[in-house]
Amino acid sequence: MDPREAVDRSCRGPVLFLAFSAVAWLLVYSLFALLAGVKVHASGMMADSAWLAYGRIQPASQLALQFGFLVQLGLAVSAWILSHRGKTVLVDGGYLIFGGMLWNAGVTLGFLGILAGNASGLEGLQMPGKVLPLLFFGFVLVGLSLVQTNNRRTNEEMSPAQWFLFAATLWLPWVLGGSYLLIHFFHAKGVVANIVDWWFIQNFARVYLTFVGLGTLFHFLSALSGRQLVGRSHAQLAFWLLLIFGSVGGVSPGAPVPAWLPALSTVTAVFYFFGVIAAWVSLTRTISGASAADDADSLAYNLMRLAALVFISISVVNVFFAFPGPGSTAEFTTYGPAMELLFNLGFVGLILIAALYHIFPRLAGMDFSPRMTGIQTVAIVFGLFGATLPTALGGLMSGDAVLGSGFYFASLGDVFLFVGSLILFLNFLGAILFAMKNCDCLAGFCGKANTKEANA
């Protein structure tokens, strides 16, 4: 049997399970984001239901997006890349499934907890504190499988994609566990709780999500264009710069905390940008003038290039607004959350969806419907820009009327996003059902090799 096929066979069950849960959470996110937007226009709508108050569905939808969609799809894609890069079968796929179930249970409880009014009141960790251990252990189980897979790689040298994904897999449980202990166990008092919260937000976005996105980019841009990665030393520089300076900061200029915290945040944001440049140099030198080696991958390849472009644009704008002057203009406006959403969806989300387009047919033995894929991709791309750019601009202009019209456009974007994620969900579900019915590619679900073929 082709070794690649053996690797795919070992990934099949766990990766598809995580990816499917992720796509389902994306649908939940887009539905609730749409609802939240509608509540801003029609203030009397659903006003009798406490569960559907704006202040509850907004953080709940963020939880669905970040912990439900991004983290799970990131884990699915990491598992696939780490086993493929290491040319080894996925170790303990059962851990991955069990851990994924725990993680899903945690996200579901957190989601319902926020809707029921048990939010923690801290921006980055809105889910009730009791849910965090569940999430932690779920992630650790998945991480165990990934770390073991990486350790059993056949080639000793690790590629940049492997550094980034390996580091991300270790980093999230550390910051999640650390924040849990500090906030809910040691009961950080006063603004210290907020500082822990900002620390978590910064690490989650600037280290964890960025590393997942960049790791996936480093793997796929070279794999899909059929070129060797150029600039390994640049990637190394990027890795450490992003890690060191991404792990500290994220305090806004006017925050009621000691003044060195905002100042430190400005400093780290500037150094972080050098890391972004290093990664960018390595990536662009790798793919300059290249196109996808295989026509079937051209959609995934182009989406990834778009995501890379979004990444560098966001980074340039972010470093500008990290300085106190421009920073205090943008502070407290809808610019901040809009850019965060653009980062989540337009960079990490888009890369992971593109990776899914490449991985899915290899695992399910069955491609997505091409027409539906086209529609969902267009809808998601339109949706994510439509939902973020108007509120970002409106926030910067910060006049009431501009902000109002920004919200209207954003709702249009939310509609697109909802349609896109609905089609993606149906597409995924349909392809899986079809594959299960018509061929025995999925006979070896849950990583059990088909004994007949293995013997042959």
Add this chain to the structure above:
Amino acid sequence: MTIGLSFLLGLLASSVSYFMLGLWWPVAVVVGLFAWLAFGLLDVKMDSTFTLLGGLLLVFCVSLSGMVFRASDQLSGLQYIDTQSEDGIEFRYPVPLLGNARYGEAIYKANGCAECHTQQVTHEGVVLDVKALAGEKNHAAVQEAISRFRNVTGRDASSGAGFPIGEWETVVNGANAADASKARNFLAAAGASVDVQVRFRGEDLTQHDLLNPRGRGWGKRRSVAQDYLFAEPPMLGSVRIGPDLANVGARHSRDVLMRILLNPKTVRKNSKMPQHRFLFEKADEDDQGQHIINGGYVPEGVKLPPDVGMVDIKIIKVLVAEDDLIEKGKPIVSVKLEETQMDIPSPFEGIIKELKVSSGDTVKAGDLVLIMDVAERYKPTKDAEALVDYLLSLKSANYPLPEAPINQPYTSSMPKPAPAPAEAAAATKADEAGK
């Protein structure tokens, strides 16, 4: 390891020793150079899990201790502090939330009010004003101090329009607090006989009026860590889709807050805030009193009662006009019914929106007579009462703190040279005039 990466680690080492350990800067530079050399000589490869794990752990520890633990150490000493309220009553600040207000904080948290509202009044730099206390000779001293300030900080500072005695004049605008204190020291060193006042400035602090259209007037001083000593947790918020609430208790009354929660559009027409009807319940007909809140108007059709009979009814006279506010039970039309005249009372209290009949018309039982806007009457649940109690307790920006004063002149510590008798008399006079 490459030169670039080891340089980076050296840079990290020097910034850690300078910013976090507080070493003298030449020492920090030496530490950085040493680290650069040390890392550059060690041929560390990225290919072992162990190297990665070690590096990650190191960075994690630096990040956690540098950002969280250091801040926590610094803030752990925060205690009660003495302050005084507007009417001069001294008390210890901050005051822990008790009873209903504490419960209201939980309601605020549960319903995610912080998604749209911040609780932090910010400032953008400080303004330094001086008030000259003496004449000509003093003027030169002030000029000297200002030019020194310009040379040292590179900041623009106004030398003013000659510093008339007894009038506040802005010297430095938009500096940070450290620069302002430098300017103050220069003034003292030059022997200027002035009063100095440091004010925080910013849109949050400026009252909204014709001269300051961007002023928001959200508090008299900026928020500091002290304000959140008893918040569980401080819900600082990061987006202001609605106004800042750090000082909302000083701005609004209970009634207005209730109306905003129930239906914000009854208070501000273009408000984007969603209604929070789930915090209220419909008031009964016979429920009267102050706690009843008008939740806005809904159009209701008023029909002729169906039991007046099957015959044609003639409208004799319409007793109300459009836009009239009428009470419940007040006659709205006179009708003629089988040779008897009868007044039809209004079933609701509200405003007449549109008349559907006019005098002389013939109608039937159950026909629509008019449309009126009827007030929806609600009463707050205990959650709403608690939430409003909590909001009313938010007045932090009213109380001055040493690190965040409310326009406090630092007169006491400025050395004043003994003025000539004539000058002193003039200064006192001017002072009185200035006040």
